Amino acid sequence: MDRRQKQLQTLIPRLGLPTDTEVNWELLDIALTHPTMGTPNYEQLEFIGDSVVRLAASEFLWEVYPQSSVGDFSAVRKILVSDRVLAQLSDSYGFDRYLVLSPSAAGDASGKISRLADAFEATLGALYLSRGNLSLIRPWLDPHFQRLATEILKDPARLNYKDALQEITQARHKSLPEYRVQEITDRADPEERFVAEVWVQGQSWGRGTGQSKKAAQQAAAKVAFFELY
Amino acid sequence: MDRRQKQLQTLIPRLGLPTDTEVNWELLDIALTHPTMGTPNYEQLEFIGDSVVRLAASEFLWEVYPQSSVGDFSAVRKILVSDRVLAQLSDSYGFDRYLVLSPSAAGDASGKISRLADAFEATLGALYLSRGNLSLIRPWLDPHFQRLATEILKDPARLNYKDALQEITQARHKSLPEYRVQEITDRADPEERFVAEVWVQGQSWGRGTGQSKKAAQQAAAKVAFFELY
Numbered sequence: 001m002d003r004r005q006k007q008l009q010t011l012i013p014r015l016g017l018p019t020d021t022e023v024n025w026e027l028l029d030i031a032l033t034h035p036t037m038g039t040p041n042y043e044q045l046e047f048i049g050d051s052v053v054r055l056a057a058s059e060f061l062w063e064v065y066p067q068s069s070v071g072d073f074s075a076v077r078k079i080l081v082s083d084r085v086l087a088q089l090s091d092s093y094g095f096d097r098y099l100v101l102s103p104s105a106a107g108d109a110s111g112k113i114s115r116l117a118d119a120f121e122a123t124l125g126a127l128y129l130s131r132g133n134l135s136l137i138r139p140w141l142d143p144h145f146q147r148l149a150t151e152i153l154k155d156p157a158r159l160n161y162k163d164a165l166q167e168i169t170q171a172r173h174k175s176l177p178e179y180r181v182q183e184i185t186d187r188a189d190p191e192e193r194f195v196a197e198v199w200v201q202g203q204s205w206g207r208g209t210g211q212s213k214k215a216a217q218q219a220a221a222k223v224a225f226f227e228l229y
Numbered sequence: 230m231d232r233r234q235k236q237l238q239t240l241i242p243r244l245g246l247p248t249d250t251e252v253n254w255e256l257l258d259i260a261l262t263h264p265t266m267g268t269p270n271y272e273q274l275e276f277i278g279d280s281v282v283r284l285a286a287s288e289f290l291w292e293v294y295p296q297s298s299v300g301d302f303s304a305v306r307k308i309l310v311s312d313r314v315l316a317q318l319s320d321s322y323g324f325d326r327y328l329v330l331s332p333s334a335a336g337d338a339s340g341k342i343s344r345l346a347d348a349f350e351a352t353l354g355a356l357y358l359s360r361g362n363l364s365l366i367r368p369w370l371d372p373h374f375q376r377l378a379t380e381i382l383k384d385p386a387r388l389n390y391k392d393a394l395q396e397i398t399q400a401r402h403k404s405l406p407e408y409r410v411q412e413i414t415d416r417a418d419p420e421e422r423f424v425a426e427v428w429v430q431g432q433s434w435g436r437g438t439g440q441s442k443k444a445a446q447q448a449a450a451k452v453a454f455f456e457l458y
Contacts, residue, residue: 047287
């Protein structure tokens, strides 16, 4: 364990924590051990870490955006804790260099994103359990949450949900979203003149209204985007 | 707030915590204020509490059942944090007596279960934020988790999943589950002689195998039960 511990110790300053931070090295070792290496491996710690990152994101949003609605909280949290975001963070910190895995798993490029996200969550589990609180997590995770939340919460019109949704459905289902738009001419509210519904793989995923056909489609895409992200 | 604080203080020993426990009374007051009373109300704290109870359940399972699979962890956690369980706990502690709500909401009997669960989660959020850890939560919540987990994890044969599933589908859809069973006579493993699939509302929810038709149905019902619980 000594050599491994030395290696794991180098991860701590990378995360922006003081070099002499004491963590439960045994747990951190397990958190960075892939299931192909037998047991113990990161699976149980990932189960804990999944709740830890959710709590960290919730607390962050509550502290930083006290005026936001719970609907916004949920939409943003969903993205902050998504595999895609966690894998990106994991990759940016070079977690793959710390992960012990079998040669066959290492060669599985298609499993890389879920592996990176899993090991990241498991590490959060180990860091949380080392202290029984979020003190080894929020100091370095908060700036990432801040950057992402700012991006997500900024003027929705600046984020093109139709494009973003299309990206998701193409990657996952190799299909494009389908929009069904209705014009309702007797509406008092011009914002409700057009009603769009977006369908993906034979299922309706979102509905939106707007002054133009395009605005209604964007509104529908936004709903579906947060559902499918 | 003084009178309200005095009332809220009586909740603490009810939970089994020492009478002189200091909590953030302002947050606890908000946690027990229904949205019909305007803002602030329990919605944001419920958002935090939802993550808190999930983490408490995860940590509990990891500590008490270190040998369990992550699949079992997930199945049990799903039940421990379900609205049904949280509402039962909330009710058993008399949370409704502490909840401030408008007369119209108080008269809404159908909303009682979600109201009880919401206020319970929000209270967990307030207790967590009072300390930044689970020290005001696990001491009194763990025995409930223990009782429920023991019940859920005990010999599955003793829990009749077909009955339990039927109860759910009748309550929610006023319909009964439908089982489609196939006998496969050339199987080497007698445990796979019968294959059952359970359908609810035109959708297949679970598949199971067994030595008898009944065992296969129970196995399928178990899968569907954990999906639909």
